[in-house]
Amino acid sequence: MTTPSHVPVLLDRVVALVAPALTAPGSVFIDATLGLGGHSEAVLTRCPEAHVIGVDRDVHALDIAGKRLEPFAERTTLVHAVYDEIPDVLADLGRGPVQGILFDLGVSSMQLDVAERGFAYAVDAPLDMRMNDTTGLTAADVLNTYSGADLARILSSYGEEKFSRQIARAIVKERETEPFATSARLVELLYDVIPAPARRTGGHPAKRTFQALRIEVNDELGVLRRAIPAAIDSIGIGGRVVFMSYQSLEDRMVKQVITKRGTSTAPVDLPVVPEEHQPELKLLTRGSEKASAAEIEENPRAASVRVRAVERIRFKKDAA
Incomplete structure:
Protein backbone atom coordinates (compact mmCIF):
# COMPACT_ATOMS: atom_id res chain seq x y z
CA MET A 1 0.00 0.00 0.00
CA THR A 2 1.21 3.52 -0.83
CA THR A 3 2.68 5.51 2.06
CA PRO A 4 0.59 8.65 2.70
CA SER A 5 2.07 12.12 3.14
CA HIS A 6 0.65 14.79 5.38
CA VAL A 7 1.01 18.56 5.55
CA PRO A 8 -1.71 19.90 7.88
CA VAL A 9 -3.63 22.83 6.40
CA LEU A 10 -3.41 26.18 8.25
CA LEU A 11 -1.75 24.53 11.24
CA ASP A 12 -0.69 27.69 13.04
CA ARG A 13 -4.01 29.44 12.50
CA VAL A 14 -6.02 26.49 13.78
CA VAL A 15 -3.93 26.25 16.94
CA ALA A 16 -4.20 30.02 17.48
CA LEU A 17 -7.99 29.77 17.27
CA VAL A 18 -8.39 26.91 19.76
CA ALA A 19 -5.50 27.55 22.16
CA PRO A 20 -7.21 30.29 24.26
CA ALA A 21 -9.84 27.74 25.30
CA LEU A 22 -7.28 25.10 26.29
CA THR A 23 -5.30 26.82 29.04
CA ALA A 24 -6.95 25.26 32.11
CA PRO A 25 -5.72 21.91 33.46
CA GLY A 26 -7.83 19.06 32.09
CA SER A 27 -9.07 21.01 29.07
CA VAL A 28 -10.45 18.69 26.42
CA PHE A 29 -9.98 19.16 22.68
CA ILE A 30 -11.80 16.95 20.18
CA ASP A 31 -10.16 16.45 16.82
CA ALA A 32 -13.32 15.30 15.08
CA THR A 33 -11.46 14.39 11.87
CA LEU A 34 -8.18 13.07 13.22
CA GLY A 35 -6.68 11.95 9.92
CA LEU A 36 -2.94 11.50 10.33
CA GLY A 37 -2.92 13.54 13.53
CA GLY A 38 -1.07 16.67 12.43
CA HIS A 39 -3.40 19.19 14.04
CA SER A 40 -3.69 17.10 17.21
CA GLU A 41 0.08 16.82 17.49
CA ALA A 42 0.39 20.60 17.30
CA VAL A 43 -2.33 21.15 19.91
CA LEU A 44 -0.72 18.65 22.29
CA THR A 45 2.66 20.31 21.80
CA ARG A 46 1.55 23.92 22.22
CA CYS A 47 -1.27 23.42 24.75
CA PRO A 48 0.34 21.37 27.54
CA GLU A 49 -2.83 21.30 29.68
CA ALA A 50 -5.00 19.85 26.91
CA HIS A 51 -6.21 16.28 26.55
CA VAL A 52 -7.04 15.32 22.95
CA ILE A 53 -9.86 13.01 21.94
CA GLY A 54 -9.13 12.00 18.36
CA VAL A 55 -12.13 10.75 16.37
CA ASP A 56 -12.03 9.16 12.93
CA ARG A 57 -14.15 6.71 10.97
CA ASP A 58 -11.04 5.45 9.16
CA VAL A 59 -9.34 2.64 11.09
CA HIS A 60 -6.15 3.07 9.07
CA ALA A 61 -5.92 6.74 10.02
CA LEU A 62 -6.39 5.89 13.70
CA ASP A 63 -3.54 3.38 13.51
CA ILE A 64 -1.12 5.82 11.85
CA ALA A 65 -2.11 8.77 14.03
CA GLY A 66 -1.80 6.61 17.13
CA LYS A 67 1.86 5.94 16.32
CA ARG A 68 2.47 9.63 15.62
CA LEU A 69 0.92 10.68 18.93
CA GLU A 70 2.64 8.03 21.08
CA PRO A 71 4.79 10.66 22.86
CA PHE A 72 1.52 12.15 24.17
CA ALA A 73 -0.19 8.84 24.97
CA GLU A 74 -1.19 9.90 28.47
CA ARG A 75 -3.02 12.95 27.08
CA THR A 76 -4.61 11.25 24.08
CA THR A 77 -7.71 9.11 23.57
CA LEU A 78 -8.44 7.74 20.10
CA VAL A 79 -11.96 6.66 19.13
CA HIS A 80 -13.27 4.88 16.03
CA ALA A 81 -16.45 6.83 15.29
CA VAL A 82 -18.04 9.24 12.84
CA TYR A 83 -17.99 12.89 13.88
CA ASP A 84 -21.76 13.19 14.22
CA GLU A 85 -21.41 10.72 17.10
CA ILE A 86 -19.49 13.16 19.32
CA PRO A 87 -22.22 13.26 22.02
CA ASP A 88 -22.12 9.45 22.24
CA VAL A 89 -18.31 9.45 22.36
CA LEU A 90 -18.32 11.93 25.24
CA ALA A 91 -21.00 9.97 27.09
CA ASP A 92 -19.04 6.75 26.71
CA LEU A 93 -15.90 8.46 28.05
CA GLY A 94 -17.76 10.12 30.90
CA ARG A 95 -16.77 13.59 29.71
CA GLY A 96 -18.83 16.73 30.15
CA PRO A 97 -18.71 19.90 28.06
CA VAL A 98 -15.39 20.22 26.20
CA GLN A 99 -13.27 23.27 25.46
CA GLY A 100 -12.36 22.86 21.80
CA ILE A 101 -13.41 20.96 18.66
CA LEU A 102 -11.89 20.90 15.18
CA PHE A 103 -13.51 19.74 11.95
CA ASP A 104 -11.10 19.39 9.01
CA LEU A 105 -13.75 18.31 6.52
CA GLY A 106 -13.58 16.37 3.30
CA VAL A 107 -11.20 13.64 2.20
CA SER A 108 -7.98 13.32 4.21
CA SER A 109 -4.42 13.44 2.92
CA MET A 110 -4.03 9.75 3.66
CA GLN A 111 -7.12 8.80 1.70
CA LEU A 112 -6.01 10.86 -1.29
CA ASP A 113 -2.43 9.64 -1.26
CA VAL A 114 -3.19 5.94 -0.91
CA ALA A 115 -4.17 5.01 -4.47
CA GLU A 116 -5.86 1.80 -3.39
CA ARG A 117 -8.60 3.77 -1.60
CA GLY A 118 -9.96 5.04 -4.94
CA PHE A 119 -10.43 8.71 -3.99
CA ALA A 120 -8.05 10.18 -6.57
CA TYR A 121 -8.89 10.37 -10.25
CA ALA A 122 -5.26 10.82 -11.34
CA VAL A 123 -4.46 7.10 -10.97
CA ASP A 124 -6.34 3.95 -11.93
CA ALA A 125 -7.62 2.27 -8.78
CA PRO A 126 -10.66 0.39 -7.48
CA LEU A 127 -13.72 2.63 -7.14
CA ASP A 128 -14.04 2.36 -3.38
CA MET A 129 -14.08 5.87 -1.76
CA ARG A 130 -15.29 4.63 1.65
CA MET A 131 -13.73 6.59 4.50
CA ASN A 132 -14.46 3.56 6.64
CA ASP A 133 -13.48 0.79 4.26
CA THR A 134 -14.80 -1.95 6.53
CA THR A 135 -18.48 -1.38 5.78
CA GLY A 136 -21.01 0.14 3.40
CA LEU A 137 -21.51 0.73 -0.32
CA THR A 138 -18.52 1.55 -2.51
CA ALA A 139 -18.46 4.08 -5.34
CA ALA A 140 -18.61 1.15 -7.75
CA ASP A 141 -21.81 -0.05 -6.07
CA VAL A 142 -23.34 3.39 -6.55
CA LEU A 143 -22.35 3.56 -10.21
CA ASN A 144 -23.58 0.04 -10.96
CA THR A 145 -26.87 -0.04 -9.03
CA TYR A 146 -28.34 3.48 -8.78
CA SER A 147 -30.95 4.56 -11.30
CA GLY A 148 -30.07 7.14 -13.91
CA ALA A 149 -32.26 9.70 -12.15
CA ASP A 150 -30.52 9.12 -8.81
CA LEU A 151 -27.08 9.32 -10.39
CA ALA A 152 -28.00 12.61 -12.07
CA ARG A 153 -29.35 13.98 -8.77
CA ILE A 154 -26.17 13.06 -6.90
CA LEU A 155 -23.89 14.55 -9.56
CA SER A 156 -25.91 17.77 -9.67
CA SER A 157 -26.50 18.20 -5.95
CA TYR A 158 -23.20 17.02 -4.53
CA GLY A 159 -20.84 17.76 -7.42
CA GLU A 160 -22.60 20.78 -8.89
CA GLU A 161 -21.97 19.12 -12.23
CA LYS A 162 -23.65 20.92 -15.16
CA PHE A 163 -23.62 17.80 -17.32
CA SER A 164 -25.08 15.49 -14.66
CA ARG A 165 -27.87 14.06 -16.82
CA GLN A 166 -25.60 13.36 -19.77
CA ILE A 167 -23.05 11.66 -17.51
CA ALA A 168 -25.73 9.60 -15.77
CA ARG A 169 -27.14 8.38 -19.09
CA ALA A 170 -23.66 7.39 -20.27
CA ILE A 171 -22.94 5.52 -17.03
CA VAL A 172 -26.18 3.54 -17.26
CA LYS A 173 -25.46 2.64 -20.89
CA GLU A 174 -21.84 1.65 -20.24
CA ARG A 175 -22.57 -0.52 -17.20
CA GLU A 176 -24.89 -2.69 -19.30
CA THR A 177 -21.80 -3.83 -21.18
CA GLU A 178 -19.55 -4.16 -18.14
CA PRO A 179 -19.94 -2.98 -14.54
CA PHE A 180 -17.66 -0.17 -13.39
CA ALA A 181 -14.78 -1.36 -11.22
CA THR A 182 -11.87 1.09 -11.51
CA SER A 183 -11.43 4.82 -11.84
CA ALA A 184 -9.71 4.99 -15.23
CA ARG A 185 -12.81 3.79 -17.10
CA LEU A 186 -14.97 6.37 -15.35
CA VAL A 187 -12.49 9.16 -16.07
CA GLU A 188 -12.41 8.12 -19.74
CA LEU A 189 -16.21 8.27 -19.87
CA LEU A 190 -16.20 11.76 -18.37
CA TYR A 191 -13.72 12.99 -20.98
CA ASP A 192 -16.01 11.60 -23.68
CA VAL A 193 -19.24 13.10 -22.28
CA ILE A 194 -18.15 16.55 -21.09
CA PRO A 195 -17.73 18.93 -24.06
CA ALA A 196 -14.19 20.10 -24.81
CA PRO A 197 -14.83 23.81 -23.98
CA ALA A 198 -16.13 22.80 -20.52
CA ARG A 199 -13.13 20.52 -19.93
CA ARG A 200 -10.80 23.47 -20.34
CA THR A 201 -12.20 25.36 -17.33
CA GLY A 202 -13.00 24.55 -13.71
CA GLY A 203 -10.24 22.04 -13.07
CA HIS A 204 -10.08 18.35 -13.94
CA VAL A 217 -20.77 6.92 -0.35
CA ASN A 218 -19.91 8.48 3.02
CA ASP A 219 -23.15 10.46 3.58
CA GLU A 220 -20.87 13.43 4.22
CA LEU A 221 -23.50 16.15 4.12
CA GLY A 222 -25.96 14.18 6.23
CA VAL A 223 -23.25 13.52 8.81
CA LEU A 224 -22.18 17.18 8.80
CA ARG A 225 -25.78 18.37 9.13
CA ARG A 226 -26.07 16.37 12.32
CA ALA A 227 -22.55 17.09 13.55
CA ILE A 228 -22.57 20.89 13.53
CA PRO A 229 -25.27 21.40 16.18
CA ALA A 230 -24.03 18.37 18.12
CA ALA A 231 -20.56 19.89 18.33
CA ILE A 232 -21.82 23.31 19.38
CA ASP A 233 -23.96 21.71 22.06
CA SER A 234 -20.89 19.83 23.35
CA ILE A 235 -18.78 22.88 24.24
CA GLY A 236 -18.90 24.82 27.49
CA ILE A 237 -18.77 28.58 28.01
CA GLY A 238 -15.59 29.85 26.39
CA GLY A 239 -15.33 26.68 24.32
CA ARG A 240 -14.42 27.03 20.66
CA VAL A 241 -15.25 25.13 17.47
CA VAL A 242 -13.21 25.50 14.27
CA PHE A 243 -14.58 24.37 10.91
CA MET A 244 -12.35 23.87 7.86
CA SER A 245 -14.36 23.35 4.64
CA TYR A 246 -13.05 22.67 1.16
CA GLN A 247 -16.18 22.95 -0.95
CA SER A 248 -19.10 25.31 -1.01
CA LEU A 249 -21.76 22.81 0.10
CA GLU A 250 -19.98 22.20 3.42
CA ASP A 251 -19.10 25.83 4.02
CA ARG A 252 -22.65 26.98 3.30
CA MET A 253 -24.04 24.49 5.81
CA VAL A 254 -21.58 25.61 8.51
CA LYS A 255 -22.27 29.28 7.82
CA GLN A 256 -26.05 28.88 8.12
CA VAL A 257 -25.90 27.18 11.52
CA ILE A 258 -23.28 29.36 13.20
CA THR A 259 -24.79 32.58 11.83
CA LYS A 260 -28.19 31.65 13.23
CA ARG A 261 -26.80 30.75 16.63
CA GLY A 262 -24.49 33.76 16.66
CA THR A 263 -27.28 36.28 15.99
CA SER A 264 -29.77 37.84 18.37
CA THR A 265 -33.35 36.63 17.93
CA ALA A 266 -34.86 39.86 19.32
CA PRO A 267 -36.66 42.41 17.12
CA VAL A 268 -34.14 44.92 15.80
CA ASP A 269 -35.87 47.93 17.44
CA LEU A 270 -35.65 46.68 21.03
CA PRO A 271 -33.54 49.09 23.17
CA VAL A 272 -32.41 46.23 25.42
CA VAL A 273 -32.11 42.65 24.24
CA PRO A 274 -33.58 40.17 26.77
CA GLU A 275 -31.25 37.38 27.86
CA GLU A 276 -33.30 34.69 26.14
CA HIS A 277 -32.78 36.47 22.80
CA GLN A 278 -29.03 37.00 23.16
CA PRO A 279 -26.79 35.06 20.75
CA GLU A 280 -25.12 31.98 22.23
CA LEU A 281 -22.07 32.13 19.96
CA LYS A 282 -19.49 34.75 19.10
CA LEU A 283 -18.06 34.50 15.59
CA LEU A 284 -14.26 34.51 15.76
CA THR A 285 -13.65 34.88 12.04
CA ARG A 286 -14.86 37.66 9.76
CA GLY A 287 -16.75 35.59 7.22
CA SER A 288 -14.59 32.69 6.13
CA GLU A 289 -10.82 32.92 6.22
CA LYS A 290 -8.72 31.64 3.33
CA ALA A 291 -5.15 30.44 3.11
CA SER A 292 -2.47 32.91 2.12
CA ALA A 293 -0.65 32.67 -1.19
CA ALA A 294 2.45 31.51 0.67
CA GLU A 295 0.53 28.73 2.43
CA ILE A 296 -1.02 27.57 -0.85
CA GLU A 297 2.38 27.52 -2.55
CA GLU A 298 3.75 25.37 0.27
CA ASN A 299 0.65 23.18 0.52
CA PRO A 300 -1.57 23.19 -2.61
CA ARG A 301 -4.36 21.37 -0.72
CA ALA A 302 -4.96 24.61 1.17
CA ALA A 303 -6.13 26.40 -1.99
CA SER A 304 -9.85 25.83 -1.43
CA VAL A 305 -10.01 25.86 2.38
CA ARG A 306 -12.50 28.13 4.16
CA VAL A 307 -12.16 28.51 7.93
CA ARG A 308 -14.92 29.59 10.30
CA ALA A 309 -14.67 29.56 14.09
CA VAL A 310 -17.02 30.29 16.99
CA GLU A 311 -16.86 30.64 20.76
CA ARG A 312 -19.72 29.85 23.13
CA ILE A 313 -20.64 32.91 25.17
CA ARG A 314 -23.88 31.67 26.76
CA PHE A 315 -26.29 28.75 26.86
CA LYS A 316 -29.80 28.99 25.51
CA LYS A 317 -32.56 26.65 26.65
CA ASP A 318 -34.01 26.64 23.17
CA ALA A 319 -30.71 26.01 21.36
CA ALA A 320 -31.34 24.31 18.07
Whole structure:
Protein backbone atom coordinates (compact mmCIF):
# COMPACT_ATOMS: atom_id res chain seq x y z
CA MET A 1 0.00 0.00 0.00
CA THR A 2 1.21 3.52 -0.83
CA THR A 3 2.68 5.51 2.06
CA PRO A 4 0.59 8.65 2.70
CA SER A 5 2.07 12.12 3.14
CA HIS A 6 0.65 14.79 5.38
CA VAL A 7 1.01 18.56 5.55
CA PRO A 8 -1.71 19.90 7.88
CA VAL A 9 -3.63 22.83 6.40
CA LEU A 10 -3.41 26.18 8.25
CA LEU A 11 -1.75 24.53 11.24
CA ASP A 12 -0.69 27.69 13.04
CA ARG A 13 -4.01 29.44 12.50
CA VAL A 14 -6.02 26.49 13.78
CA VAL A 15 -3.93 26.25 16.94
CA ALA A 16 -4.20 30.02 17.48
CA LEU A 17 -7.99 29.77 17.27
CA VAL A 18 -8.39 26.91 19.76
CA ALA A 19 -5.50 27.55 22.16
CA PRO A 20 -7.21 30.29 24.26
CA ALA A 21 -9.84 27.74 25.30
CA LEU A 22 -7.28 25.10 26.29
CA THR A 23 -5.30 26.82 29.04
CA ALA A 24 -6.95 25.26 32.11
CA PRO A 25 -5.72 21.91 33.46
CA GLY A 26 -7.83 19.06 32.09
CA SER A 27 -9.07 21.01 29.07
CA VAL A 28 -10.45 18.69 26.42
CA PHE A 29 -9.98 19.16 22.68
CA ILE A 30 -11.80 16.95 20.18
CA ASP A 31 -10.16 16.45 16.82
CA ALA A 32 -13.32 15.30 15.08
CA THR A 33 -11.46 14.39 11.87
CA LEU A 34 -8.18 13.07 13.22
CA GLY A 35 -6.68 11.95 9.92
CA LEU A 36 -2.94 11.50 10.33
CA GLY A 37 -2.92 13.54 13.53
CA GLY A 38 -1.07 16.67 12.43
CA HIS A 39 -3.40 19.19 14.04
CA SER A 40 -3.69 17.10 17.21
CA GLU A 41 0.08 16.82 17.49
CA ALA A 42 0.39 20.60 17.30
CA VAL A 43 -2.33 21.15 19.91
CA LEU A 44 -0.72 18.65 22.29
CA THR A 45 2.66 20.31 21.80
CA ARG A 46 1.55 23.92 22.22
CA CYS A 47 -1.27 23.42 24.75
CA PRO A 48 0.34 21.37 27.54
CA GLU A 49 -2.83 21.30 29.68
CA ALA A 50 -5.00 19.85 26.91
CA HIS A 51 -6.21 16.28 26.55
CA VAL A 52 -7.04 15.32 22.95
CA ILE A 53 -9.86 13.01 21.94
CA GLY A 54 -9.13 12.00 18.36
CA VAL A 55 -12.13 10.75 16.37
CA ASP A 56 -12.03 9.16 12.93
CA ARG A 57 -14.15 6.71 10.97
CA ASP A 58 -11.04 5.45 9.16
CA VAL A 59 -9.34 2.64 11.09
CA HIS A 60 -6.15 3.07 9.07
CA ALA A 61 -5.92 6.74 10.02
CA LEU A 62 -6.39 5.89 13.70
CA ASP A 63 -3.54 3.38 13.51
CA ILE A 64 -1.12 5.82 11.85
CA ALA A 65 -2.11 8.77 14.03
CA GLY A 66 -1.80 6.61 17.13
CA LYS A 67 1.86 5.94 16.32
CA ARG A 68 2.47 9.63 15.62
CA LEU A 69 0.92 10.68 18.93
CA GLU A 70 2.64 8.03 21.08
CA PRO A 71 4.79 10.66 22.86
CA PHE A 72 1.52 12.15 24.17
CA ALA A 73 -0.19 8.84 24.97
CA GLU A 74 -1.19 9.90 28.47
CA ARG A 75 -3.02 12.95 27.08
CA THR A 76 -4.61 11.25 24.08
CA THR A 77 -7.71 9.11 23.57
CA LEU A 78 -8.44 7.74 20.10
CA VAL A 79 -11.96 6.66 19.13
CA HIS A 80 -13.27 4.88 16.03
CA ALA A 81 -16.45 6.83 15.29
CA VAL A 82 -18.04 9.24 12.84
CA TYR A 83 -17.99 12.89 13.88
CA ASP A 84 -21.76 13.19 14.22
CA GLU A 85 -21.41 10.72 17.10
CA ILE A 86 -19.49 13.16 19.32
CA PRO A 87 -22.22 13.26 22.02
CA ASP A 88 -22.12 9.45 22.24
CA VAL A 89 -18.31 9.45 22.36
CA LEU A 90 -18.32 11.93 25.24
CA ALA A 91 -21.00 9.97 27.09
CA ASP A 92 -19.04 6.75 26.71
CA LEU A 93 -15.90 8.46 28.05
CA GLY A 94 -17.76 10.12 30.90
CA ARG A 95 -16.77 13.59 29.71
CA GLY A 96 -18.83 16.73 30.15
CA PRO A 97 -18.71 19.90 28.06
CA VAL A 98 -15.39 20.22 26.20
CA GLN A 99 -13.27 23.27 25.46
CA GLY A 100 -12.36 22.86 21.80
CA ILE A 101 -13.41 20.96 18.66
CA LEU A 102 -11.89 20.90 15.18
CA PHE A 103 -13.51 19.74 11.95
CA ASP A 104 -11.10 19.39 9.01
CA LEU A 105 -13.75 18.31 6.52
CA GLY A 106 -13.58 16.37 3.30
CA VAL A 107 -11.20 13.64 2.20
CA SER A 108 -7.98 13.32 4.21
CA SER A 109 -4.42 13.44 2.92
CA MET A 110 -4.03 9.75 3.66
CA GLN A 111 -7.12 8.80 1.70
CA LEU A 112 -6.01 10.86 -1.29
CA ASP A 113 -2.43 9.64 -1.26
CA VAL A 114 -3.19 5.94 -0.91
CA ALA A 115 -4.17 5.01 -4.47
CA GLU A 116 -5.86 1.80 -3.39
CA ARG A 117 -8.60 3.77 -1.60
CA GLY A 118 -9.96 5.04 -4.94
CA PHE A 119 -10.43 8.71 -3.99
CA ALA A 120 -8.05 10.18 -6.57
CA TYR A 121 -8.89 10.37 -10.25
CA ALA A 122 -5.26 10.82 -11.34
CA VAL A 123 -4.46 7.10 -10.97
CA ASP A 124 -6.34 3.95 -11.93
CA ALA A 125 -7.62 2.27 -8.78
CA PRO A 126 -10.66 0.39 -7.48
CA LEU A 127 -13.72 2.63 -7.14
CA ASP A 128 -14.04 2.36 -3.38
CA MET A 129 -14.08 5.87 -1.76
CA ARG A 130 -15.29 4.63 1.65
CA MET A 131 -13.73 6.59 4.50
CA ASN A 132 -14.46 3.56 6.64
CA ASP A 133 -13.48 0.79 4.26
CA THR A 134 -14.80 -1.95 6.53
CA THR A 135 -18.48 -1.38 5.78
CA GLY A 136 -21.01 0.14 3.40
CA LEU A 137 -21.51 0.73 -0.32
CA THR A 138 -18.52 1.55 -2.51
CA ALA A 139 -18.46 4.08 -5.34
CA ALA A 140 -18.61 1.15 -7.75
CA ASP A 141 -21.81 -0.05 -6.07
CA VAL A 142 -23.34 3.39 -6.55
CA LEU A 143 -22.35 3.56 -10.21
CA ASN A 144 -23.58 0.04 -10.96
CA THR A 145 -26.87 -0.04 -9.03
CA TYR A 146 -28.34 3.48 -8.78
CA SER A 147 -30.95 4.56 -11.30
CA GLY A 148 -30.07 7.14 -13.91
CA ALA A 149 -32.26 9.70 -12.15
CA ASP A 150 -30.52 9.12 -8.81
CA LEU A 151 -27.08 9.32 -10.39
CA ALA A 152 -28.00 12.61 -12.07
CA ARG A 153 -29.35 13.98 -8.77
CA ILE A 154 -26.17 13.06 -6.90
CA LEU A 155 -23.89 14.55 -9.56
CA SER A 156 -25.91 17.77 -9.67
CA SER A 157 -26.50 18.20 -5.95
CA TYR A 158 -23.20 17.02 -4.53
CA GLY A 159 -20.84 17.76 -7.42
CA GLU A 160 -22.60 20.78 -8.89
CA GLU A 161 -21.97 19.12 -12.23
CA LYS A 162 -23.65 20.92 -15.16
CA PHE A 163 -23.62 17.80 -17.32
CA SER A 164 -25.08 15.49 -14.66
CA ARG A 165 -27.87 14.06 -16.82
CA GLN A 166 -25.60 13.36 -19.77
CA ILE A 167 -23.05 11.66 -17.51
CA ALA A 168 -25.73 9.60 -15.77
CA ARG A 169 -27.14 8.38 -19.09
CA ALA A 170 -23.66 7.39 -20.27
CA ILE A 171 -22.94 5.52 -17.03
CA VAL A 172 -26.18 3.54 -17.26
CA LYS A 173 -25.46 2.64 -20.89
CA GLU A 174 -21.84 1.65 -20.24
CA ARG A 175 -22.57 -0.52 -17.20
CA GLU A 176 -24.89 -2.69 -19.30
CA THR A 177 -21.80 -3.83 -21.18
CA GLU A 178 -19.55 -4.16 -18.14
CA PRO A 179 -19.94 -2.98 -14.54
CA PHE A 180 -17.66 -0.17 -13.39
CA ALA A 181 -14.78 -1.36 -11.22
CA THR A 182 -11.87 1.09 -11.51
CA SER A 183 -11.43 4.82 -11.84
CA ALA A 184 -9.71 4.99 -15.23
CA ARG A 185 -12.81 3.79 -17.10
CA LEU A 186 -14.97 6.37 -15.35
CA VAL A 187 -12.49 9.16 -16.07
CA GLU A 188 -12.41 8.12 -19.74
CA LEU A 189 -16.21 8.27 -19.87
CA LEU A 190 -16.20 11.76 -18.37
CA TYR A 191 -13.72 12.99 -20.98
CA ASP A 192 -16.01 11.60 -23.68
CA VAL A 193 -19.24 13.10 -22.28
CA ILE A 194 -18.15 16.55 -21.09
CA PRO A 195 -17.73 18.93 -24.06
CA ALA A 196 -14.19 20.10 -24.81
CA PRO A 197 -14.83 23.81 -23.98
CA ALA A 198 -16.13 22.80 -20.52
CA ARG A 199 -13.13 20.52 -19.93
CA ARG A 200 -10.80 23.47 -20.34
CA THR A 201 -12.20 25.36 -17.33
CA GLY A 202 -13.00 24.55 -13.71
CA GLY A 203 -10.24 22.04 -13.07
CA HIS A 204 -10.08 18.35 -13.94
CA PRO A 205 -13.30 17.15 -15.62
CA ALA A 206 -13.54 14.24 -13.15
CA LYS A 207 -13.27 16.45 -10.06
CA ARG A 208 -17.00 17.11 -9.62
CA THR A 209 -18.13 13.54 -10.30
CA PHE A 210 -15.58 12.06 -7.89
CA GLN A 211 -16.59 14.59 -5.24
CA ALA A 212 -20.25 13.70 -5.67
CA LEU A 213 -19.62 9.96 -5.42
CA ARG A 214 -17.45 10.39 -2.33
CA ILE A 215 -20.11 12.50 -0.60
CA GLU A 216 -22.81 9.95 -1.42
CA VAL A 217 -20.77 6.92 -0.35
CA ASN A 218 -19.91 8.48 3.02
CA ASP A 219 -23.15 10.46 3.58
CA GLU A 220 -20.87 13.43 4.22
CA LEU A 221 -23.50 16.15 4.12
CA GLY A 222 -25.96 14.18 6.23
CA VAL A 223 -23.25 13.52 8.81
CA LEU A 224 -22.18 17.18 8.80
CA ARG A 225 -25.78 18.37 9.13
CA ARG A 226 -26.07 16.37 12.32
CA ALA A 227 -22.55 17.09 13.55
CA ILE A 228 -22.57 20.89 13.53
CA PRO A 229 -25.27 21.40 16.18
CA ALA A 230 -24.03 18.37 18.12
CA ALA A 231 -20.56 19.89 18.33
CA ILE A 232 -21.82 23.31 19.38
CA ASP A 233 -23.96 21.71 22.06
CA SER A 234 -20.89 19.83 23.35
CA ILE A 235 -18.78 22.88 24.24
CA GLY A 236 -18.90 24.82 27.49
CA ILE A 237 -18.77 28.58 28.01
CA GLY A 238 -15.59 29.85 26.39
CA GLY A 239 -15.33 26.68 24.32
CA ARG A 240 -14.42 27.03 20.66
CA VAL A 241 -15.25 25.13 17.47
CA VAL A 242 -13.21 25.50 14.27
CA PHE A 243 -14.58 24.37 10.91
CA MET A 244 -12.35 23.87 7.86
CA SER A 245 -14.36 23.35 4.64
CA TYR A 246 -13.05 22.67 1.16
CA GLN A 247 -16.18 22.95 -0.95
CA SER A 248 -19.10 25.31 -1.01
CA LEU A 249 -21.76 22.81 0.10
CA GLU A 250 -19.98 22.20 3.42
CA ASP A 251 -19.10 25.83 4.02
CA ARG A 252 -22.65 26.98 3.30
CA MET A 253 -24.04 24.49 5.81
CA VAL A 254 -21.58 25.61 8.51
CA LYS A 255 -22.27 29.28 7.82
CA GLN A 256 -26.05 28.88 8.12
CA VAL A 257 -25.90 27.18 11.52
CA ILE A 258 -23.28 29.36 13.20
CA THR A 259 -24.79 32.58 11.83
CA LYS A 260 -28.19 31.65 13.23
CA ARG A 261 -26.80 30.75 16.63
CA GLY A 262 -24.49 33.76 16.66
CA THR A 263 -27.28 36.28 15.99
CA SER A 264 -29.77 37.84 18.37
CA THR A 265 -33.35 36.63 17.93
CA ALA A 266 -34.86 39.86 19.32
CA PRO A 267 -36.66 42.41 17.12
CA VAL A 268 -34.14 44.92 15.80
CA ASP A 269 -35.87 47.93 17.44
CA LEU A 270 -35.65 46.68 21.03
CA PRO A 271 -33.54 49.09 23.17
CA VAL A 272 -32.41 46.23 25.42
CA VAL A 273 -32.11 42.65 24.24
CA PRO A 274 -33.58 40.17 26.77
CA GLU A 275 -31.25 37.38 27.86
CA GLU A 276 -33.30 34.69 26.14
CA HIS A 277 -32.78 36.47 22.80
CA GLN A 278 -29.03 37.00 23.16
CA PRO A 279 -26.79 35.06 20.75
CA GLU A 280 -25.12 31.98 22.23
CA LEU A 281 -22.07 32.13 19.96
CA LYS A 282 -19.49 34.75 19.10
CA LEU A 283 -18.06 34.50 15.59
CA LEU A 284 -14.26 34.51 15.76
CA THR A 285 -13.65 34.88 12.04
CA ARG A 286 -14.86 37.66 9.76
CA GLY A 287 -16.75 35.59 7.22
CA SER A 288 -14.59 32.69 6.13
CA GLU A 289 -10.82 32.92 6.22
CA LYS A 290 -8.72 31.64 3.33
CA ALA A 291 -5.15 30.44 3.11
CA SER A 292 -2.47 32.91 2.12
CA ALA A 293 -0.65 32.67 -1.19
CA ALA A 294 2.45 31.51 0.67
CA GLU A 295 0.53 28.73 2.43
CA ILE A 296 -1.02 27.57 -0.85
CA GLU A 297 2.38 27.52 -2.55
CA GLU A 298 3.75 25.37 0.27
CA ASN A 299 0.65 23.18 0.52
CA PRO A 300 -1.57 23.19 -2.61
CA ARG A 301 -4.36 21.37 -0.72
CA ALA A 302 -4.96 24.61 1.17
CA ALA A 303 -6.13 26.40 -1.99
CA SER A 304 -9.85 25.83 -1.43
CA VAL A 305 -10.01 25.86 2.38
CA ARG A 306 -12.50 28.13 4.16
CA VAL A 307 -12.16 28.51 7.93
CA ARG A 308 -14.92 29.59 10.30
CA ALA A 309 -14.67 29.56 14.09
CA VAL A 310 -17.02 30.29 16.99
CA GLU A 311 -16.86 30.64 20.76
CA ARG A 312 -19.72 29.85 23.13
CA ILE A 313 -20.64 32.91 25.17
CA ARG A 314 -23.88 31.67 26.76
CA PHE A 315 -26.29 28.75 26.86
CA LYS A 316 -29.80 28.99 25.51
CA LYS A 317 -32.56 26.65 26.65
CA ASP A 318 -34.01 26.64 23.17
CA ALA A 319 -30.71 26.01 21.36
CA ALA A 320 -31.34 24.31 18.07
